[in-house]
Amino acid sequence: MKKRLSSPPQCPDDLERLQAYPVKLMQNQEESAHALAQKINKIVANTSVTSLMLQEVAQLLGVAFQVDCCCLVTVTGEVSGEVTAANWCADQYLGLPHPDEISLMEQLLMNLPVVQCAAEPLTIDDISTIQKSLVIGCQYLPLPIKAVLAIPTRFGGHNNGVISLIKFQPYDWKESEKQLLKAVESSCAIAFSQVSQAQLIASQQQYLHKSNQYQSLIKQLTILSRSNLELNQMLQLVIASTAESLQADRGLLILLKYTDPPFRTQAKKQIPKAKATVIGEWNQAAHISHVNKPDTLEASYWLSDCDLCQRVFTESGKPVVIDDYTDQKDSCSSAPLFAIEKLPAVLLMPLESQGKVLGFLVLQQAVARSWQPAELNLVEMVCAQVSNAIIQSQTLRQVQTLVDERTEQLKRSLEVQAKLYERTRQYVEQLQELNELKDEFLSNMSDRLRYPLTNMLMSIRNLRLPGIPAERQVKYLDILEQECTKEINLINDLLTLQKLESHQGTPQLQTIDVNLRIQELAASVGSKLIDKGLSIYVDLPAKPLKLQTEIESFDRILQELLTNVCKYSEHDTIVHLEAAHQVEQKIDQVIIKVTNTGRGISEAEATYIFDKFRRGKGRWIPGTGLGLALVKSLVQHLNGAIALESIPLKDSSLSEICFTLTLPQFSDASKPPT
Numbered sequence: 001m002k003k004r005l006s007s008p009p010q011c012p013d014d015l016e017r018l019q020a021y022p023v024k025l026m027q028n029q030e031e032s033a034h035a036l037a038q039k040i041n042k043i044v045a046n047t048s049v050t051s052l053m054l055q056e057v058a059q060l061l062g063v064a065f066q067v068d069c070c071c072l073v074t075v076t077g078e079v080s081g082e083v084t085a086a087n088w089c090a091d092q093y094l095g096l097p098h099p100d101e102i103s104l105m106e107q108l109l110m111n112l113p114v115v116q117c118a119a120e121p122l123t124i125d126d127i128s129t130i131q132k133s134l135v136i137g138c139q140y141l142p143l144p145i146k147a148v149l150a151i152p153t154r155f156g157g158h159n160n161g162v163i164s165l166i167k168f169q170p171y172d173w174k175e176s177e178k179q180l181l182k183a184v185e186s187s188c189a190i191a192f193s194q195v196s197q198a199q200l201i202a203s204q205q206q207y208l209h210k211s212n213q214y215q216s217l218i219k220q221l222t223i224l225s226r227s228n229l230e231l232n233q234m235l236q237l238v239i240a241s242t243a244e245s246l247q248a249d250r251g252l253l254i255l256l257k258y259t260d261p262p263f264r265t266q267a268k269k270q271i272p273k274a275k276a277t278v279i280g281e282w283n284q285a286a287h288i289s290h291v292n293k294p295d296t297l298e299a300s301y302w303l304s305d306c307d308l309c310q311r312v313f314t315e316s317g318k319p320v321v322i323d324d325y326t327d328q329k330d331s332c333s334s335a336p337l338f339a340i341e342k343l344p345a346v347l348l349m350p351l352e353s354q355g356k357v358l359g360f361l362v363l364q365q366a367v368a369r370s371w372q373p374a375e376l377n378l379v380e381m382v383c384a385q386v387s388n389a390i391i392q393s394q395t396l397r398q399v400q401t402l403v404d405e406r407t408e409q410l411k412r413s414l415e416v417q418a419k420l421y422e423r424t425r426q427y428v429e430q431l432q433e434l435n436e437l438k439d440e441f442l443s444n445m446s447d448r449l450r451y452p453l454t455n456m457l458m459s460i461r462n463l464r465l466p467g468i469p470a471e472r473q474v475k476y477l478d479i480l481e482q483e484c485t486k487e488i489n490l491i492n493d494l495l496t497l498q499k500l501e502s503h504q505g506t507p508q509l510q511t512i513d514v515n516l517r518i519q520e521l522a523a524s525v526g527s528k529l530i531d532k533g534l535s536i537y538v539d540l541p542a543k544p545l546k547l548q549t550e551i552e553s554f555d556r557i558l559q560e561l562l563t564n565v566c567k568y569s570e571h572d573t574i575v576h577l578e579a580a581h582q583v584e585q586k587i588d589q590v591i592i593k594v595t596n597t598g599r600g601i602s603e604a605e606a607t608y609i610f611d612k613f614r615r616g617k618g619r620w621i622p623g624t625g626l627g628l629a630l631v632k633s634l635v636q637h638l639n640g641a642i643a644l645e646s647i648p649l650k651d652s653s654l655s656e657i658c659f660t661l662t663l664p665q666f667s668d669a670s671k672p673p674t
Contacts, residue, residue, distance in 0.1 A: 016474040016531060033183035036064055040187035050198035054086035057191050061163065061184070067149075069093070069166035073133035074192050074199075075152075075159045081200050082203070084195050087139040093168065100403045116490030118178040119149040119185070124157075124302055128150050133162035147171040151181050153189035210374070218381065231393040232279055235386065239361065242281040242382050246375055248363040253280030253386070255351075255359035256303065258367060271310050274303045278337065301335040308334040310348045310356060314326055319376065320348035324368035339365070345369040349379045351387045358390050411474070437611070447489055452483035459483075493626045497612065500633035507638055509667055514545040514579050514590060521555065525562045525591040533571040539578035548589050553634045558592070560627040560658050565596040569664060573597040581665070588665035593658055600655030601646040638666055 005342075038540040040057055047053040054072045058152040062070035067090075074084045086254045099183045115130065136143060139503025147167035152159045163181065236255050256274040277300040303309055325344035334340045344559070345365035351358040361383050459476040462468065521537050529536055547554075565575050600608060635642045640663040647656045 012627055019153075023230070032064075033180050035061070036180070038183050038189040040184060041189060043184050044187070044191045044194055050195050051084070053191055054084060057085045057188060057390045059086040060249075061165070061188075062090070065181070067165045068168045069138070070193075071134070071137035071164040071166060072161060072188070073164070074161045074195055075129060075133070075135040082199055083136055084199065085133075087137060089481060101466045102143065115148040115150060116173050117179075118149060119180040122467060124663075129159055130164070132160055134164060137164065138164075138166065144168065147173070149173045149177065151185055152194055153185050154554060155189040155193045160189060160196055163188050184252050204409065217241055217378070218385075231389070236280040236282075238382065239280040240385055242361070242379065243282040243284075243363055245253070246363060246378070247283045248347075249366045250362075250364040251282040251505075252278055252362040253359070254309075254339075254362065254392070256278050258356060271304060271313055273610070276303055276306070276309065276335075299337050301337065306333070306335040308338065308340075308346070308348060309360060312360070317350055317352060319350065319355070319380070320346065321371050321376070322346040338362070341535075342366060345371075347371050347379060349376075349383045351383050351390065353387045353391050358387055361386065449487070453465065456480050490626070491649050493630055496615055497626065497633055499628060500630075500637050507553065509548045511546055511548050512551060514547045514555070514592075515540045516544075517554065518558070518577060518579055518592070521558045521562065525559075525566065528563075531574065532566055532569070534566065534569055534573060536575045536577060545579060545581055545590065546665070547597055547663065549638055549663060553638055554663075557631050557634050558594075559659065560631045561661075563592045564659075565594060566629055568598045568657075569596040570598050590665050591662045592661040592663075593657040594661075595656060597654055597656055598654075600648055601644065601657060603625070606644050608647065610642075635663075 058070040072086045149165040153161045239251045239253040260272045343364035347363040458480045612629040
């Protein structure tokens with residue numbers, strides 16, 4: 001019977017030692033990974049400042065793995081494009097100069113095998129992520145990289161960071177180090193996630209803050225557009241609010257004035273002839289130093305001298321966005337007022353209305369700036385409101401001008417209508433007055449014609465009676481002759497007035513001696529004056545007074561004046577008749593005054609005393625009412641003037657009435673030289 005051969009006996013202690021070594025090694029490794037993860041989790045839990053979190057984790061990993069440098073870099077996501085990197089280096093490498101021979105990217109490309117990954121297998125995206133993180137996180141390392149152990153971290157199914165362990169000397173990474181790095185990947189992923197969340201929250205807070213600023217700006221602009229501010233003041237407030245809200249260093253509001261009709265032909269891309277003027281400016285430096293009026297305000301330039309503004313027309317009205325003017329390959333000229341060398345970041349947004357470019361809103365920055373879409377949208381909204389405000393202001397100005405013109409026209413029309421109304425009223429009053437005069441004229445004419453005719457008819461009937469004595473016949477014949485003479489004189493006076501008023505004929509001038517003529521007329525009416533108990537006093541110059549006049553008209557004027565005096569003078573009064581020579585404005589004149597004492601003539605009566613058939617109120621003395629009218633017409637016929645003055649006497653109901661006759665002494669043709 002065969003026995004199975006057994007294994008040679010071994011020392012129980014050696015066998016136990018051989019079996020327990022890998023188990024202890026694995027346990028120690030697990031305990032080390034667990035402890036390291038716990039420390040990372042503790043850092044994540046206790047660090048409130050996320051920017052310091054990755055720095056502490058990098059230091060912890062660098063010390064734990066005993067490497068020269070540890071680099072932690074977050075991977076950019078869809079929400080936040082900001083990359084965060086944290087580096088830790090051993091103390092002996094701090095302060096060493098940075099190698100300038102070759103760039104970090106060239107090092108990584110030349111020494112790609114030095115990069116190893118703790119997670120296998122690698123995808124193309126993982127390799128690209130690790131390379132980018134090394135370029136970003138290790139660009140300021142003091143020594144060339146010789147060995148790299150990296151691993152991408154994943155959180156929520158996506159890469160959110162890269163852990164890189166770096167040696168500045170060649171090194172073969174152990175499997176235990178790879179396993180340990182892989183074991184702490186999840187804890188580091190949590191740290192990267194915390195950083196990303198903090199970035200996301202900060203980005204959202206910043207976005208909300210900007211959104212509130214933008215909404216406040218739009219609300220402020222809406223209030224401004226509804227205010228009663230003058231357009232330039234409103235535009236100045238708009239550019240100040242916009243530039244300050246977008247944290248720009250400078251803001252300009254420029255308006256265009258076209259010398260030709262405005263146009264925009266996109267096919268030909270023509271540049272119109274226009275002059276640009278700065279009507280609003282906000283400057284950060286001026287705002288801080290409380291400068292009220294910047295130097296460039298009201299500055300102007302021609303559109304043809306600024307390529308920057310011409311882009312609006314050549315690029316179909318699109319805004320001109322320049323992050324950094326110094327990086328422009330096809331640098332274009334700009335107007336000096338833009339100071340493009342000092343303010344290289346430019347945003348130039350056109351002010352448009354129905355295809356017409358009204359001007360530009362310009363924001364500038366002293367440092368390079370990437371203009372965000374939200375900022376462009378905000379500026380575009382501001383430009384739309386500004387364009388509407390400009391169009392409304394221009395429309396209101398045109399409407400106001402039209403209203404002012406129409407108001408002025410209406411005012412002139414009302415003034416003309418008022419004048420026409422006043423003239424019409426005057427014409428109506430004159431027509432009424434003429435109608436009254438006509439009625440009075442017809443009444444007086446009928447009286448003046450009827451009474452003589454009645455007396456004549458009565459005398460004719462009495463003459464026909466049989467057996468009338470001879471003396472009675474003579475009396476009736478005298479009445480017929482007197483009344484017939486009155487009718488003839490009345491008709492002759494009317495014909496004379498008509499002839500004088502129609503200005504028919506010229507006066508037949510003769511030279512007379514005024515003194516002699518007045519004495520003869522005074523003697524002819526002496527008997528009439530005596531019959532009324534009146535006396536006449538004649539005051540004439542000592543020397544003969546010559547006068548060139550029409551004898552018949554001159555005699556008729558004085559006769560009518562003396563006849564009027566005989567009718568209206570009080571009994572036992574004196575009639576004064578005087579003549580004198582007078583020179584006024586180098587013209588020789590003859591002044592004749594006829595003065596009597598009688599009932600006064602009021603100012604109202606004096607206005608129509610020289611009219612036909614007009615007599616003073618309450619005066620029932622017989623007469624035709626044509627005497628003074630005939631006097632006035634004859635005086636005008638002789639190029640003279642007549643005036644009436646009634647002066648009340650003191651302590652009496654009577655007045656002194658004076659007719660003043662003024663006649664030119666010589667005619668222009670026969671006036672002797674002076």
